[in-house]
Amino acid sequence: MENNNNSRIKLSSVLLIISACYLYMIACGIKNNFGIMLSSIVENTGLAFASVSFVLAVGQLCFGITQPIFGLVADKIGNKFTLIIGIICTAAGVALIPFCKSALSLMLVLGILLPGGIGAISFGMLMSTITPRLPESIRTTASGIVNASSGIGNTLLTPVISLSIAAGDLLLGMSVLTVLSIIMIPFTLIMFRNSGGQKETTVKEKADKTSTRELFKQASKNRDYIFITLSFFTCGFHMALITNHLPTQIAAYGYSQAEVSGAFSIYGVATVIGALISGMLCSKLRMKNVLGSLYLLRPISFILFFILPKSMLVICVYVFLLGFTGSSTVTPTSGICGKLFGPRGMSIFFSFAFLVHQIGSFLSAWLGGVCFEAMGNYSLIWIVDAVLSFSAAMLSYNVREKKIDAANIADANS
Helix, strand or coil, rough: CCCHHHHHHHHHHHHHHHHHHHHHHHEEEEEECHHHHHHHHHHHHCCCCHHHHHHHHHHHHHHHHHHHHHHHHHHHHHHHHHHHHHHHHHHHHHHHHHHHHCHHHHHHHHHHHHHHHHHHHEEEEEEHHHHHHHCHHHHHHHHHHHHHHHHHHHHHHHHHHHHHHHHHHHHHHHHHHHHHHHHHHHHHHHCCCCCCCCCCHHHHHHHHHHHHHHHHHHHHCCCCHHHHHHHHHHHHHHHHHHHHHHHHHHCCCCCHHHHHHHHHHHHHHHHHHHHHEEEHHHHHHHCCCCCHHHHHHHHHHHHHHHHHCCCCCHHHHHHHCCCCCCCCHHHHHHHHHHHHHHHHHHHHHHHHHHHHHHHHHHHHHHHHHHHHHHCCCCHHHHHHHHHHHHHHHHHHCCCCCCCCCCHHHHHHHC
């Protein structure tokens, strides 16, 4: 009887992880492939390239802003409702893109509706949904697997989008994405039907429900949450510098576009590997040490790259290290949020940290271009990134992974 129960829990856990992976894979695959769609959207709308690029930039900010908003919605109404709303907005957003013929309509759809919908299907939202339903022994490993699915989504959807647009037009490409988005709904329902033998609402969670305001007060004063949030700003600064400017930097060394694309393809593979290893390490080591080491590896990688000759081998190794230490910081960051505030608080406070992450992304994407235009290279902005990464490492090493006792807060207020 006990073996049957264990088998049922294992099967339910697998279904939960697969479902969360599909949602995160499609959401990230769409968000990170806007560049693939860019030329087709410009042609379809008849707008200037700069105008469409500005819409995409607004979308990045909207993606960051909506995450804490949806975190609060989930706290009041529930994760299931929030995820379904996000999926509907995502599916509607990609479906409406081919019909946008003006700057206003494109801004409403591609700048607000679509990134807002994807913001609801965030990592924090997904992990706060499945974490209470998973055995504690596999939670951090599951976090790494879900995080790795973002890299898989990037890799798989790039050819899907390219081939479907080439085979038909933008309408066909967006129709394919619409179908893939709608399929997220049954996977969402699976996440809420399989509890993995865990109780839906524990006494602890009920106590947490009464202390949202107090948790916000605690978060604003909690040095450890402030440390990981400031570190996550650096992560956003670092990631946007890679995705927006690294290909241009490699091309500046005299390599062809094919060589640049080949080198940069390593980044996606390394992202998956880094996320998986980060998840496994977080299940065995203190998450603050994993996080600090990932941040510290970034400036070390930059220093070595800066002094070594810029051969293709050196570039490929550097790109691999950038990918390995890229989104792998998400797992320990969200895990520490979970330790500080519990699974429910994870969706709210990780989302706020991610908003700060997006502010860092916006700044490096902008300042990287300013630096290159003024100096003809990216050396200064990479030095700034290295200093910020080292600072993030020191902050992360000094985090104390102690949980806020919301139950006691609630008792004190009653």
